[in-house]
Amino acid sequence: MKYTIMVNEGPYQHQSSDTALQFARAALEKGHEIFRVFFYHDGVNNGTRLAVPPKDDRMLQKEWSELAEKHGLDLVICIAAAQRRGLMDASEAKRQGLNADNIAAGFRISGLGQLIEGGIESDRTIVFGD
Amino acid sequence: MAMLHIVNKSPFERNTLKSCLGHALAGDSVLLIEDAVIGAVSGSSVVAELQQAINGNSISIYALGPDLTARGVKLERVLEGIQVVDYAGFVDLTVANEKTQSWL
Numbered sequence: 001m002k003y004t005i006m007v008n009e010g011p012y013q014h015q016s017s018d019t020a021l022q023f024a025r026a027a028l029e030k031g032h033e034i035f036r037v038f039f040y041h042d043g044v045n046n047g048t049r050l051a052v053p054p055k056d057d058r059m060l061q062k063e064w065s066e067l068a069e070k071h072g073l074d075l076v077i078c079i080a081a082a083q084r085r086g087l088m089d090a091s092e093a094k095r096q097g098l099n100a101d102n103i104a105a106g107f108r109i110s111g112l113g114q115l116i117e118g119g120i121e122s123d124r125t126i127v128f129g130d
Numbered sequence: 131m132a133m134l135h136i137v138n139k140s141p142f143e144r145n146t147l148k149s150c151l152g153h154a155l156a157g158d159s160v161l162l163i164e165d166a167v168i169g170a171v172s173g174s175s176v177v178a179e180l181q182q183a184i185n186g187n188s189i190s191i192y193a194l195g196p197d198l199t200a201r202g203v204k205l206e207r208v209l210e211g212i213q214v215v216d217y218a219g220f221v222d223l224t225v226a227n228e229k230t231q232s233w234l
Contacts, residue, residue, distance in 0.1 A: 001225055015164045016138065026217035124224050127232040
């Protein structure tokens with residue numbers, strides 16, 4: 001079965017980012033396909049590569065990147081939500097005249113249309129949030 | 131066309147479980163995850179509503195086991211009639227139900 005997963009909550013905010021990650025792992029283990037993970041609202045904060053949590057804490061941003069690399073996941077960050085929260089890739093930083101970018105490996109920035117496409121292309125869309 | 135309803139907040143914090151139970155139809159499933167699993171504890175004040183859903187309205191109620199364990203709730207304290215699932219069981223529920231609604 002093909003899934004789109006939507007994450008509306010930031011890492012360490014409550015538990016939804018953790019739940020989404022665990023759900024994604026379980027779905028992949030069962031042989032399902034994850035068409036896309038769409039990060040919206042504070043969920044875009046899952047996509048920064050500059051997070052440095054304490055060593056004994058879970059490392060959500062890194063775990064998303066690692067899962068994406070292992071399974072070729074398409075992790076998409078909403079551009080409007082990202083701009084508000086200072087999430088930038090290199091081209092967006094350049095366009096905005098900023099001197100740094102911070103997007104994590106495996107993530108890309110795009111628009112809400114990607115969520116709609118995910119909903120159309122997938123058998124199931126599961127929403128995780130606050 | 132059965133629907134899976136996902137509730138993630140404690141019924142003592144938000145009214146999403148109540149709203150959900152008010153909308154769920156016979157044959158639907160309700161999965162309690164994160165802080166919502168507290169509502170599954172036997173003897174809580176939402177037990178009557180959950181029992182009505184299970185026995186009166188033919189709604190299946192599930193609770194996510196790892197979230198119960200994380201909150202120190204032993205499985206024998208879970209209200210009778212509520213089925214405990216792991217993440218694999220969570221995935222199976224999304225397969226079995228054509229639609230999924232997260233009550234955020």
